[in-house]
Amino acid sequence: MKRQRTITQMREKGKTPEKQLSDEEILSIQEKDFRLLMLKMMQDIGNKLEAKMDTLQETVTKEIQDIKLKQEEMQNTITEIKNSLEAANSRIQEAEEQINEVEDRLVEIMDAEQKREKRLKRNEKSLRELWDNVKRNNIHIIGVPEGEEREKGTEKIVQEIIAENFPHMGKEPLPQIQEVQQVPYKINPRRNTPRHILIKLTKIKDKEKTLKAAREKKQVTYKGTPIRLSADFSAETLQARRECHDILT
Amino acid sequence: MKRQRTITQMREKGKTPEKQLSDEEILSIQEKDFRLLMLKMMQDIGNKLEAKMDTLQETVTKEIQDIKLKQEEMQNTITEIKNSLEAANSRIQEAEEQINEVEDRLVEIMDAEQKREKRLKRNEKSLRELWDNVKRNNIHIIGVPEGEEREKGTEKIVQEIIAENFPHMGKEPLPQIQEVQQVPYKINPRRNTPRHILIKLTKIKDKEKTLKAAREKKQVTYKGTPIRLSADFSAETLQARRECHDILT
Amino acid sequence: MKRQRTITQMREKGKTPEKQLSDEEILSIQEKDFRLLMLKMMQDIGNKLEAKMDTLQETVTKEIQDIKLKQEEMQNTITEIKNSLEAANSRIQEAEEQINEVEDRLVEIMDAEQKREKRLKRNEKSLRELWDNVKRNNIHIIGVPEGEEREKGTEKIVQEIIAENFPHMGKEPLPQIQEVQQVPYKINPRRNTPRHILIKLTKIKDKEKTLKAAREKKQVTYKGTPIRLSADFSAETLQARRECHDILT
Numbered sequence: 001m002k003r004q005r006t007i008t009q010m011r012e013k014g015k016t017p018e019k020q021l022s023d024e025e026i027l028s029i030q031e032k033d034f035r036l037l038m039l040k041m042m043q044d045i046g047n048k049l050e051a052k053m054d055t056l057q058e059t060v061t062k063e064i065q066d067i068k069l070k071q072e073e074m075q076n077t078i079t080e081i082k083n084s085l086e087a088a089n090s091r092i093q094e095a096e097e098q099i100n101e102v103e104d105r106l107v108e109i110m111d112a113e114q115k116r117e118k119r120l121k122r123n124e125k126s127l128r129e130l131w132d133n134v135k136r137n138n139i140h141i142i143g144v145p146e147g148e149e150r151e152k153g154t155e156k157i158v159q160e161i162i163a164e165n166f167p168h169m170g171k172e173p174l175p176q177i178q179e180v181q182q183v184p185y186k187i188n189p190r191r192n193t194p195r196h197i198l199i200k201l202t203k204i205k206d207k208e209k210t211l212k213a214a215r216e217k218k219q220v221t222y223k224g225t226p227i228r229l230s231a232d233f234s235a236e237t238l239q240a241r242r243e244c245h246d247i248l249t
Numbered sequence: 250m251k252r253q254r255t256i257t258q259m260r261e262k263g264k265t266p267e268k269q270l271s272d273e274e275i276l277s278i279q280e281k282d283f284r285l286l287m288l289k290m291m292q293d294i295g296n297k298l299e300a301k302m303d304t305l306q307e308t309v310t311k312e313i314q315d316i317k318l319k320q321e322e323m324q325n326t327i328t329e330i331k332n333s334l335e336a337a338n339s340r341i342q343e344a345e346e347q348i349n350e351v352e353d354r355l356v357e358i359m360d361a362e363q364k365r366e367k368r369l370k371r372n373e374k375s376l377r378e379l380w381d382n383v384k385r386n387n388i389h390i391i392g393v394p395e396g397e398e399r400e401k402g403t404e405k406i407v408q409e410i411i412a413e414n415f416p417h418m419g420k421e422p423l424p425q426i427q428e429v430q431q432v433p434y435k436i437n438p439r440r441n442t443p444r445h446i447l448i449k450l451t452k453i454k455d456k457e458k459t460l461k462a463a464r465e466k467k468q469v470t471y472k473g474t475p476i477r478l479s480a481d482f483s484a485e486t487l488q489a490r491r492e493c494h495d496i497l498t
Numbered sequence: 499m500k501r502q503r504t505i506t507q508m509r510e511k512g513k514t515p516e517k518q519l520s521d522e523e524i525l526s527i528q529e530k531d532f533r534l535l536m537l538k539m540m541q542d543i544g545n546k547l548e549a550k551m552d553t554l555q556e557t558v559t560k561e562i563q564d565i566k567l568k569q570e571e572m573q574n575t576i577t578e579i580k581n582s583l584e585a586a587n588s589r590i591q592e593a594e595e596q597i598n599e600v601e602d603r604l605v606e607i608m609d610a611e612q613k614r615e616k617r618l619k620r621n622e623k624s625l626r627e628l629w630d631n632v633k634r635n636n637i638h639i640i641g642v643p644e645g646e647e648r649e650k651g652t653e654k655i656v657q658e659i660i661a662e663n664f665p666h667m668g669k670e671p672l673p674q675i676q677e678v679q680q681v682p683y684k685i686n687p688r689r690n691t692p693r694h695i696l697i698k699l700t701k702i703k704d705k706e707k708t709l710k711a712a713r714e715k716k717q718v719t720y721k722g723t724p725i726r727l728s729a730d731f732s733a734e735t736l737q738a739r740r741e742c743h744d745i746l747t
Binding site: 280281284285287288291294295298299302305306309313316317320323324327330331334337338341344345348351352355358359362365366369372373376379380383427428430 | 521524525529532536539540543546547550551554558561562565568569572575576579582583586589590593596597600603604607610611614617618621624625628631632700701702703
C-alpha cells in the first residue's frame with residue numbers, strides 16, 4: 001500500500017467531479033463556491049478516514065474473534081487432553097500396582113516352588129533308597145539260554161550255577177535263596193535283551209559274598225556257557241547309568 | 250456502524266454550538282469568521298479521528314495482550330502436558346518391560362512346573378510299583394468271623410483254610426507262610442468292614458498258585474462259611490478302583 | 499499519548515514553516531494565500547491520519563500474524579500430543595490385557611500348584627508308610643562295644659543278647675531272625691554315635707514281643723553292659739523327632 005498518495009490523488013478516486021480542481025481553479029472560483037468546496041472537502045476527508053478506520057476495526061475485530069474462537073477450541077482440546085492424560089495416569093498407576101502384586105506373587109510362587117523342589121528331591125532320594133533297600137538282596141543272572149527254565153524251573157538252574165561256579169563257598173553255608181523269578185530286564189528298552197533270572201537272597205551278606213566270588217572268578221558259566229551275575233539296581237540308578245552311557249557313546 | 254454520516258452529522262455530536270451552522274449561514278458569515286471556523290473545523294476533524302484511532306489502537310492492544318496472555322498460559326499448560334505425557338510414556342515403558350520380565354518368568358515357571366509334573370508322575374508310578382513290590386507276596390483273607398483268631402491265633406486259621414480248601418496242593422509243597430497279620434482293611438472307610446487276615450507268603454509263586462486255586466474252586470470256605478481270598482493292592486490301586494466303582498455305580 | 503494536541507501543535511511537527519501561522523496571521527493573509535493554506539492543511543491532515551492508520555494496521559496485522567503463527571504452532575503441538583496420548587492409551591490397554599492374562603495364568607499356576615502340593619503330601623505320606631512297612635520288622639541294638647562283632651559276628655551277639663535278657667521267652671519259640679546287619683546310625687550326624695546292630699526279624703509279632711519284653715525288663719545288658727533296643731524308624735519319623743528334640747532342648 002502506498003502511503004504517499006496525496007489528497008489530490010484521493011480526490012481522483014472520489015466520485016464528485018467538482019473536487020478535481022487544480023490550485024489555479026480554486027484560486028479563481030467565487031468566494032461562495034470556495035466556502036462550499038471547503039465544507040465538502042472537510043466532509044469527504046472525515047468520511048473517508050472514518051470509513052477506512054471502520055474497515056480496519058471490522059477486519060481486526062473479525063480476526064481477533066477468529067483467534068479467540070480458535071483459542072477457545074484449543075483450550076477445550078487441552079482440557080480434554082488433560083483429563084485424558086489424568087485418566088491414563090490413573091490406569092498406569094493401577095497397572096503398576098497390579099504388576100507389583102503379580103511380582104510379589106511370582107516371588108511367593110518361586111519360593112514355594114523352591115521348597116517343593118527340595119521336597120521333590122528329598123522324595124526322589126528316599127524313593128531311590130527304598131528301591132535300593134527293596135532290591136538290595138537281589139542278584140541278576142543274565143545269559144542263561146531261554147527255554148532252559150521251562151524244563152527244570154529257575155530255582156534248579158540257580159542251584160546248578162552255584163555248584164558249577166562257587167564250590168569253594170562250600171566251606172560256608174550256601175547262600176539262602178528266598179525266591180527266584182524270571183523277569184524282563186529293561187536296561188535299554190530299544191535293545192531286545194533276553195529275560196533275566198532274578199534271585200532274592202535271604203541275607204544281604206550272601207548277595208555280597210556271591211557277587212564278590214563272581215568278580216574274583218572273572219568268568220562265570222552255566223553248563224560252560226558264559227553268563228553274568230550283577231546286583232539289582234533301582235530304575236533310577238539304571239536311568240542315571242543309561243544317561244551316562246548315552247553321553248559317552 | 251453507518252459510514253455515510255456527513256460532517257454535518259458529526260458536527261451535531263460536537264459540543265461547540267458555533268459549528269452547527271448550515272451552508273447558508275456559512276455563506277453569510279464574515280470572511281474573518283469563516284477563516285476561524287475553517288481552522289476550528291480542521292482541528293476538530295483531526296482531533297476526533299485521532300481520538301477514535303487511539304481508542305481503536307488501545308482496544309486492539311488490550312485484546313492482543315489478552316490473547317497473548319491466554320496463549321502463554323496455554324503454552325505453559327501444553328508444556329506441562331508434554332512433560333507429563335513424557336513421564337507417562339516412561340512409566341508405560343517401564344511397566345511393559347516389567348510385564349515382559351514377568352512373562353519370561355511365567356514361562357520359566359511353567360517350564361519348571363512341567364518338568365516337576367513329569368517327575369511327580371514318575372515318582373507316583375515308582376511309589377505305586379514299590380507298594381506293589383512290597384505287597385506282591387500278600388494274600389487277604391476276608392470273611393473269617395471276628396473273635397475266631399483270639400482263641401487259636403491267625404496262623405492256625407490260615408493253615409486250616411489251606412487244609413480245608415486246597416488239599417490237592419498237597420502234591421506240591423504247601424505255600425511257605427512268612428507272616429500272618431490281622432489288619433483293618435479299608436476299601437471304603439465309610440463302610441464298616443471286618444478286620445482282614447493278611448498273609449505274607451515267602452514266594453510270589455506260592456501267592457499266585459494259591460489265588461489261582463481259589464479262583465478255580467470258586468467257593469472257598471472256613472469251617473463251611475464262605476470266605477474270600479484276594480491279592481493285596483497298593484492304596485493307589487485301590488483308590489483307582491474305588492474311583493472306577495463310584496463312576497460305575 | 500496526548501489526545502488534546504491541536505492542529506497548531508500538529509503543524510509544529512510539519513516540515514513546512516508556512517503552516518506555523520497563528521490565528522491572527524491567518525486572518526491577516528491574502529485571500530489567495532488563505533485558500534492555498536486551506537488546501538495544504540487539508541492534504542496534511544489526510545496524509546497524517548492515513549499514515550497513522552496504516553502504521554496501526556501494519557502493527558496489528560503483524561501482531562495478529564504472530565499470534566496466528568504461534569497458534570498454528572500450538573495446534574501442531576496439540577495434535578502431536580493427541581496422537582502421542584492415543585498411542586500411550588493403546589500401549590496402556592495392551593499392557594492391561596497382558597496383565598490380565600498374566601493374572602489368569604498366575605491363578606492357573608497357583609491352582610496347579612495346590613493340586614501338586616496335595617499330591618506331594620500324599621506321596622510323602624505314602625513314602626513314610628512304605629519306609630515304615632519296610633522297617634517294621636527291624637530292631638536296633640545300640641551300645642554293644644565296637645570291635646566285639648569282628649570276633650564272633652553280629653548274629654552270634656544277637657543270640658547272646660536274647661539268651662542273656664529274655665530267657666523267659668523260652669516258653670515261646672525264639673524270635674526268628676531273618677538278617678542281622680551293622681549300620682551307621684545317624685540320629686544326629688553332628689554327634690559321633692557308635693555303629694548300631696540292625697536285626698530284621700521274620701515276623702512283626704516277634705519284633706513287638708521282643709521290644710515289649712525289653713521295656714518290661716527296663717535294663718537290657720550285653721555281658722553286663724547296659725545296651726538299648728529300639729524300633730527302626732523311617733528317616734522321616736527320625737527327622738520329625740529330631741525337630742521336636744531341638745525345640746525341647
